[in-house]
Amino acid sequence: MFELRRLRLLHELALRGTLAAVADALSYSPSTISQQLAQLERDAGVPLLIPDGRRVRLTEHGVALAAHASRALELEEQIRGELESLQAGIAPVRVAVLQTAAQAILPVALTLLADREPRLRVEIAEVPPEDGLFELSAGGFDLVIAEQYPGHTRAHRAGLEREMLGSDPIRLALPPDDPAGGVAELRDRAWVMEPAGTAARQWAVQQCRAAGFEPDIRFEIADLTAQVRLIAAGRAVGVLPDLVWADLDPPVRLLDLPGDPAREIFTAARQSSMSRGGIRAVRTALRDAFDARSSAARPSTAG
Known part of the structure; x- marks a missing residue:
């Protein structure tokens, strides 16, 4: 039987490429990561990792199991979403934001959420869009506020769903x-x-x-x-x-x-998390806050 926490480590290694990066992301020691992946190899009965210089890389079996791990984690998230629908606010919503969004949108959005979903815990971190979208794919965040400049379309990551806030x-x-x-x-x-x-x-x-x-x-x-x-x-x-x-x-x-x-401001979330009512509530509040900001007078410009 595979333990989901060990499958998560393999999934993280497939995304991040090195044991050190996985350890930094999950606040584990590299030795702990190595021990857990070694146990996962024993559980699988096949080699999952192979030395590659001073690093390791996934074997063919490792790549296959990492793909299954990704699907298992998505299913876990869907299950948690269904449970949350029975009890709103059962899990916090972790949001990565742009600096400008933190200043201009979040205060209004959090005020709206305090009235609409008083039991919902929202955790905020200011993260560049390039990093936030990656961490969203890796499960580090539940929602990201990102930007897209004219003529510079951001790559679409598999499994993520975008919703435009506005320009x-x-x-x-x-x-x-x-x-x-x-x-x-x-x-x-x-x-x-x-x-x-x-x-x-x-x-x-x-x-x-x-x-x-x-x-x-x-x-x-x-x-x-x-x-x-x-x-x-x-x-x-x-x-x-x-x-x-x-x-x-x-x-x-x-x-x-x-x-x-104008740059486009959008939110992104994992498709597997869309059943979570908390994420939907945060998205709605962000959209309402952005609309309220957009209806305000634009800054004056020189003639």
Whole structure:
């Protein structure tokens, strides 16, 4: 008989690739992971792992059992969802969020949930979309709020279901006294952008290249609040989404970009978890909170 907790470890290894990564994700020691997988091999009666340099890789049997483990974990989640439908709030909902969503959407959504589902426990972590979607597949989160920039479609992971929240306009952000009228006039300015490899960074660089220059990226900062402060202080320029303002008056000069670009904000959840009433309730509250935010006045832009 296979124990589900050991099957979960094999599933995690298939996703993450190394025992160390599995240990970090699950807060176990690598030796504990190795011992449990060794017992799983004995239970299976066939080799599941083979040394590969200083690492291990799955054998053909290991790959096959990992696929079965994935299905077993999905079935477990469906069962838990059915039980939760009989007793709302039986399990917490773990949500990975963008920084801007945490600032502009979550407070309203959590207030709505406190009225609608007072027994529901919601756990929040601020996680980049690239990491959040992976951890959602791995079972680390139940729901993710992610973004998608124009022309940069995120890869669709098997077993995940997306639901659009809405669009979030992106604008050029300049120091209050900067007279520039568009991106093309900013080739000699210092830029602040998110770290390399993020969709936001790729999109921002493309806007500069379309205007005929390579941006001078002097500041690489993931925290958008810090970006705003740098721009307001006159030390940089950048592009920022409207959600960053979260009902605050922008301390920078905003300019509309050609074509009025906007990023798409969406939630993602595992298809196997959709029977969970708690997840559905959180999704509904997030959608209502986003709609309320969208109906508010947009930040003023320079003429």
